[in-house]
Amino acid sequence: MAEGKIFTEKVWIIMIISTLIAFTVILGVLAEAISYTGPSAVCPVKYVELNEKIKPGVKQLSLGVYEVTIIGRQWAWTPNNITLKNPRKIIFKVASEDVLHGFEIAGTNVNVMVIPGYVAVITWTPPKDMEGTYIILCNEYCGIGHQSMYGTLTIVRG
Amino acid sequence: MVDNFNKEDRFSRISILFSFVVLAVGGLFGIIQLLNRTPYFPKFIDASTYYLVLTGHGVLLAIAWTAFFIMGVGVILVTRETGLGVNSFLLNLSLILSLIGTLMAAAAILSGNATVLYTFYAPLYAHPIFYIGAALLIFGTWIYAVAIFQVYLRWRKLNPGKGAPLATLGVVTTLIIWLEATPILVIDVLKNFIPMSIYKMPVDALEARTLFWYFGHPLVYFWILPAIAFWYYGLPRLLGTKLFSVKMAKVAYILFILVSTPVGLHHQLVDPGASDIAKFIHVIFTYVVASPSLLTAFNVTATLIKAGRERGGKGLFGWIVKLPWDNPIFAAIGFSIILFGMGGISGIINASYVLNYVVHNTIWIVGHFHLTVATAATLTFMGASYLIIPMLFNKNIKSVYLARLQPYLWFIGMFIFSLAYHIGGVFGAPRRTYDVLYGGLIPKEWIYTLGIGAVGGIVFWVSGVIFIIQMLLTLSRGTRLSKQIDIKFTPMDYEVSRPSILDRLGIWIIIAALLIFIGYSIPLYDLYTRGLAPYPPISPFGGKV
Ligand code: HEM
Ligand SMILES: [Cu+2]
Ligand SMILES: [Cu+2]
Numbered sequence: 001m002a003e004g005k006i007f008t009e010k011v012w013i014i015m016i017i018s019t020l021i022a023f024t025v026i027l028g029v030l031a032e033a034i035s036y037t038g039p040s041a042v043c044p045v046k047y048v049e050l051n052e053k054i055k056p057g058v059k060q061l062s063l064g065v066y067e068v069t070i071i072g073r074q075w076a077w078t079p080n081n082i083t084l085k086n087p088r089k090i091i092f093k094v095a096s097e098d099v100l101h102g103f104e105i106a107g108t109n110v111n112v113m114v115i116p117g118y119v120a121v122i123t124w125t126p127p128k129d130m131e132g133t134y135i136i137l138c139n140e141y142c143g144i145g146h147q148s149m150y151g152t153l154t155i156v157r158g
Numbered sequence: 159m160v161d162n163f164n165k166e167d168r169f170s171r172i173s174i175l176f177s178f179v180v181l182a183v184g185g186l187f188g189i190i191q192l193l194n195r196t197p198y199f200p201k202f203i204d205a206s207t208y209y210l211v212l213t214g215h216g217v218l219l220a221i222a223w224t225a226f227f228i229m230g231v232g233v234i235l236v237t238r239e240t241g242l243g244v245n246s247f248l249l250n251l252s253l254i255l256s257l258i259g260t261l262m263a264a265a266a267i268l269s270g271n272a273t274v275l276y277t278f279y280a281p282l283y284a285h286p287i288f289y290i291g292a293a294l295l296i297f298g299t300w301i302y303a304v305a306i307f308q309v310y311l312r313w314r315k316l317n318p319g320k321g322a323p324l325a326t327l328g329v330v331t332t333l334i335i336w337l338e339a340t341p342i343l344v345i346d347v348l349k350n351f352i353p354m355s356i357y358k359m360p361v362d363a364l365e366a367r368t369l370f371w372y373f374g375h376p377l378v379y380f381w382i383l384p385a386i387a388f389w390y391y392g393l394p395r396l397l398g399t400k401l402f403s404v405k406m407a408k409v410a411y412i413l414f415i416l417v418s419t420p421v422g423l424h425h426q427l428v429d430p431g432a433s434d435i436a437k438f439i440h441v442i443f444t445y446v447v448a449s450p451s452l453l454t455a456f457n458v459t460a461t462l463i464k465a466g467r468e469r470g471g472k473g474l475f476g477w478i479v480k481l482p483w484d485n486p487i488f489a490a491i492g493f494s495i496i497l498f499g500m501g502g503i504s505g506i507i508n509a510s511y512v513l514n515y516v517v518h519n520t521i522w523i524v525g526h527f528h529l530t531v532a533t534a535a536t537l538t539f540m541g542a543s544y545l546i547i548p549m550l551f552n553k554n555i556k557s558v559y560l561a562r563l564q565p566y567l568w569f570i571g572m573f574i575f576s577l578a579y580h581i582g583g584v585f586g587a588p589r590r591t592y593d594v595l596y597g598g599l600i601p602k603e604w605i606y607t608l609g610i611g612a613v614g615g616i617v618f619w620v621s622g623v624i625f626i627i628q629m630l631l632t633l634s635r636g637t638r639l640s641k642q643i644d645i646k647f648t649p650m651d652y653e654v655s656r657p658s659i660l661d662r663l664g665i666w667i668i669i670a671a672l673l674i675f676i677g678y679s680i681p682l683y684d685l686y687t688r689g690l691a692p693y694p695p696i697s698p699f700g701g702k703v
Contacts, residue, residue, distance in 0.1 A: 005402070005403070008460070009403060009406060012453075012456045013453075016449050016452045016453065016456075017449075019452075020445045020446065020448065020449060023445055023506065023510070024442055024445055027441070027510050027511070027512060030512050031511070031512050034512065036511070036512050037434065038427065038428070038432075038434045038437055038511065039428055039429070039430040040430060041430030041431040043430070043431050043688065043691065044362075044688060044689050044690060044691030045691060046691055047360065047691070047692070047693050047694065074696065074700050074701070075700075098281070098693070098696045099279070099281055099282050099363070099693075099696045100279045100282075100363060100367070102518075102519050102588075104519070104586065104588065106585075106586035106587075106588075106601065107585065107586050107601060108586075109515055109516065110515075111428055111515040111516070111518050111519070112428045112430065112515070113426070113428050113429045113430065114430075115363050115364050115367070115429060115430060115431065116281065116363050116691070116693040117362060117363060117364065117690075117691025117692070117693055118363075118364055118429075118430045118431035118691065119430065120430035121430065133599070135596050135599045137588055137596065138588075139518075139519040139520070139588040139589070139590075139591075140279075140519055140590070141209065141275050141279075141590045141591075142282075143282070143696070143697070143698040143699065143700055144205045144206040144209055144273065144592075144698055144699055144700070145205070145700065146205075146209075146590070146591060146592070147205060147591045147592040147593040147594075148593075150596050150597075150599075152599070
């Protein structure tokens with residue numbers, strides 16, 4: 001009985017350890033495969049320099065490659081409605097002027113915290129067949145108007 | 159036996175009764191949120207009330223309900239198991255400080271002066287009373303910890319040839335983790351929040367947030383460990399069997415001490431400004447800290463199988479039906495364990511950073527922590543109440559039929575609610591928001607999942623109401639206990655067989671400190687060497703304060 005118990009214990013412990021190692025490896029490989037990088041940052045951006053360093057707007061860097069700079073403040077994104085034609089790659093730079101915000105394009109993989117003083121930079125490759133209008137919303141509580149902080153991203157193909 | 163601990167039991171009675179009041183108010187807030195955030199359900203409160211209620215729900219349930227219940231039940235377990243008394247001056251002082259602190263924070267929230275949610279991310283502004291109240295509550299818990307440590311050390315001294323008893327060790331482990339976590343939060347509050355609130359001092363949002371999550375993850379073990387300790391302690395006693403493995407239980411405790419803290423960055427995986435390497439280290443530690451939960455799952459299930467077989471259960475699954483599912487204490491624990499398993503799986507998904515940005519800040523997360531803190535901890539505490547309320551107040555539980563039904567309703571409701579919220583989260587439905595319609599742009603998946611979630615939410619809320627009503631009835635009309643509770647509280651021999659390295663907590667605490675250093679030196683070094691970016695405090699109602 002006692003021996004059986006120790007055996008079961010051992011099997012279980014080996015299972016736990018190998019599962020966790022497998023998770024770590026799979027995670028690393030996956031991250032490598034999709035060339036995952038976490039959001040990087042332009043930082044620190046002092047409160048007084050924000051408006052001079054960050055100019056909201058859409059720039060086309062080369063064919064299909066866009067740089068979209070957005071400022072979040074209570075309770076709107078600027079710019080708020082963005083239309084992009086045949087985007088291949090989009091670099092988002094998102095800054096906050098006041099409190100934490102969360103920049104999410106609903107139904108996509110775009111989801112990043114927007115922290116005052118730390119301009120979030122992420123690169124997104126939208127799926128080739130993706131088109132239509134998506135909600136850009138704020139997913140971090142930023143005050144009582146939080147729910148009205150949203151806009152749209154429209155992707156046009158053709 | 160029972161009358162030996164009058165002063166300690168008075169502490170537990172006040173603490174636990176207060177936690178029930180908090181649970182009732184917090185639960186009321188929960189149903190308000192649930193209905194209000196269901197698409198097309200008529201809005202019956204405005205946005206600022208919604209966020210006030212949400213702040214109340216988070217602070218009252220995640221912090222106050224858990225802390226007061228745990229403090230109350232901790233004293234019961236420790237006194238009964240060790241047979242030793244607790245310093246009543248320290249106990250009373252801790253109770254007074256925690257109560258005052260909680261009432262201050264609650265007053266600030268309910269008067270609309272702290273609508274910042276329970277995470278109070280800087281630079282959102284709340285009234286100083288809110289932060290001071292939070293700090294007082296924590297000071298209170300520290301004093302409590304000192305009182306419990308005294309008992310533990312005294313027991314070790316009186317019983318040199320024995321290992322520490324399991325439930326006491328669980329409570330002590332919980333408090334060690336609490337003491338790993340809370341000093342940094344107090345520093346954060348004193349250095350950043352109170353000056354921000356009083357002098358309008360600008361604050362670096364990332365610094366404040368990093369320090370908050372240093373505290374925020376160990377906080378979850380503060381909730382879960384007492385529940386786990388109660389499983390280890392309560393299940394064998396309820397089922398008249400032995401715990402499958404005492405050693406494994408102790409290993410689990412120690413793993414929690416070791417790695418519960420250097421994992422906080424898994425809440426900041428999509429934060430800019432925190433290094434990728436540090437995030438990866440925290441993710442690996444997060445997987446490691448999943449292992450004691452898996453050990454627990456195994457240990458507890460093995461105990462259940464043993465008990466079921468001893469009761470004549472045959473075959474692979476025969477043991478399940480032999481377990482006393484009509485006993486509300488057992489049912490509550492059993493369902494807690496099942497849902498904790500689901501919550502653990504979704505937790506591992508949260509931590510896997512290539513998946514995290516799919517679910518970060520969506521209602522997936524709401525689904526996740528209602529399985530863990532709102533079920534594994536809360537439902538276990540409800541089950542524990544069916545055992546300890548009769549003992550503390552010398553009364554039988556009134557209306558046993560309702561008591562039998564209650565854990566089932568919670569289980570069914572929570573299963574539906576959390577599943578629906580998890581799925582809605584994958585479709586991107588945000589958490590923490592008054593309105594999800596977004597001017598009619600709302601995807602239809604959100605409508606379905608939030609709608610189904612609401613049904614589940616109503617069911618487990620009703621279960622909560624039944625629990626509160628039963629406790630009220632028990633206290634007001636419960637008949638006197640005719641006999642002593644027939645549970646052997648003192649440790650069984652096999653539980654305290656000779657001490658081993660697993661009982662030398664000092665060593666493990668030192669290693670834990672080392673791991674914390676490994677986990678946090680990089681992100682803090684980055685943060686402070688590149689220079690901070692303080693921003694002025696902002697009112698949740700809009701604009702600078
Ligand atoms: C009694 C029935 C309950 C219902 C109907 C309920 C419902 C909800 C809902 C719908 C939310 C999401 C609100 C939002 O993100 O906009 C929420 C958040 C939350 N709930 Fe519950 N809940 C209940 C019980 C509990 C319990 C017992 C606990 C913990 C012990 C708990 C802890 C939390 C926490 C920590 C949050 C997050 C607050 C935040 O995001 O700031 N809930 N609850
Ligand atoms: Cu927001
Ligand atoms: Cu965590």
